[in-house]
Amino acid sequence: MRIDELLAHQRPVFSVEFFPPKTPTGFELLFETVEALKPLGPDYVSVTYGAGGATRDGTVEIAQRIKSEHGIEVMAHLSCVGETREGLATILDRFASIGVENVLALRGDPPRGETEFTPPADGLSSAAELTGYISERYDFTIGGACFPEVHPEADSLEADLDYLKTKVTAGAGFLITQLFFDNRVYFDFVAAARERGIDVPIIPGVIPITSYGQVARICELCDASIPDDLSAAMDALRGDPDAEALLGVAYAARQCEELLAAGAPGIHFYALNRAPGTRAVLAALRASRPWERASRGAPEQRAASLDSAR
Numbered sequence: 001m002r003i004d005e006l007l008a009h010q011r012p013v014f015s016v017e018f019f020p021p022k023t024p025t026g027f028e029l030l031f032e033t034v035e036a037l038k039p040l041g042p043d044y045v046s047v048t049y050g051a052g053g054a055t056r057d058g059t060v061e062i063a064q065r066i067k068s069e070h071g072i073e074v075m076a077h078l079s080c081v082g083e084t085r086e087g088l089a090t091i092l093d094r095f096a097s098i099g100v101e102n103v104l105a106l107r108g109d110p111p112r113g114e115t116e117f118t119p120p121a122d123g124l125s126s127a128a129e130l131t132g133y134i135s136e137r138y139d140f141t142i143g144g145a146c147f148p149e150v151h152p153e154a155d156s157l158e159a160d161l162d163y164l165k166t167k168v169t170a171g172a173g174f175l176i177t178q179l180f181f182d183n184r185v186y187f188d189f190v191a192a193a194r195e196r197g198i199d200v201p202i203i204p205g206v207i208p209i210t211s212y213g214q215v216a217r218i219c220e221l222c223d224a225s226i227p228d229d230l231s232a233a234m235d236a237l238r239g240d241p242d243a244e245a246l247l248g249v250a251y252a253a254r255q256c257e258e259l260l261a262a263g264a265p266g267i268h269f270y271a272l273n274r275a276p277g278t279r280a281v282l283a284a285l286r287a288s289r290p291w292e293r294a295s296r297g298a299p300e301q302r303a304a305s306l307d308s309a310r
Helices: 003-009 024-040 056-069 085-097 127-137 157-170 183-195 212-222 228-236 241-261 276-288 299-308
Strands: 013-018 044-047 073-079 102-106 141-146 174-179 202-206 266-270
Touching (some): 003 013, 003 141, 003 174, 013 024, 024 056, 024 276, 056 073, 073 085, 073 127, 085 127, 102 127, 141 157, 157 174, 174 266, 183 241, 212 241, 228 241, 241 266, 241 276
Parallel strands (some): 013 044, 013 266, 141 174
């Protein structure tokens, strides 16, 4: 099913992001995670993409198996890095051939060791170009990424939002945020996006912390901040992995509860291919149903209003 149709007919929409593993053991663990999460009814899963052949075959294989063998809808990621237009068309044809209907269009990060993105000859230079390329040639529902704490390469929030609007104009039907831990960041970002005329659903991306060190490294790479209170609480646990996982689940559950009660259209979980954290948070949300407490009005407008009233 198409994600834009899911978002139009039901709220909230829950999704989980996976990445293609590099080892057979990793593949086995991934599909164990899929089976563990399936009873909780994720509406779709997304599978990340390695440019230049790094993991793109894995993207196709995983997407096909999850959709055909596990019966869960899939969104495949696609990036511009290392790909010509012909190469992009080839992978898009493969997605279509296995029944994928949803694609997340990304520019992608520069290859390791490079500081600036340089498109290949006959390639595309931005996510907006890729979105337009897909929408002009294919019938996929297209999603886009956004950065509530501003993209690292953007000069300002205003410049970042102006560029984000070009993705929507090019055909992005919904947006998924980079991970964040302070909900006020999301509420303020959505309010600013609406003022810029960006009117598509903006889905918050949440990562239940299971290893604080691992997540701290991820945040450094993507310029996401960790609130001082959360950082201090994690530091106080002195590296106890069980305690970190328990605190991570509790924090993410509370974060998601507030987002959904405020009217966010869903949650996109960054699961890192493991089930326990996301499984616990999603189970708690299914049990408590915070979205039923949402007040009337457009979902993200409610979120912005809730924040401004504090």
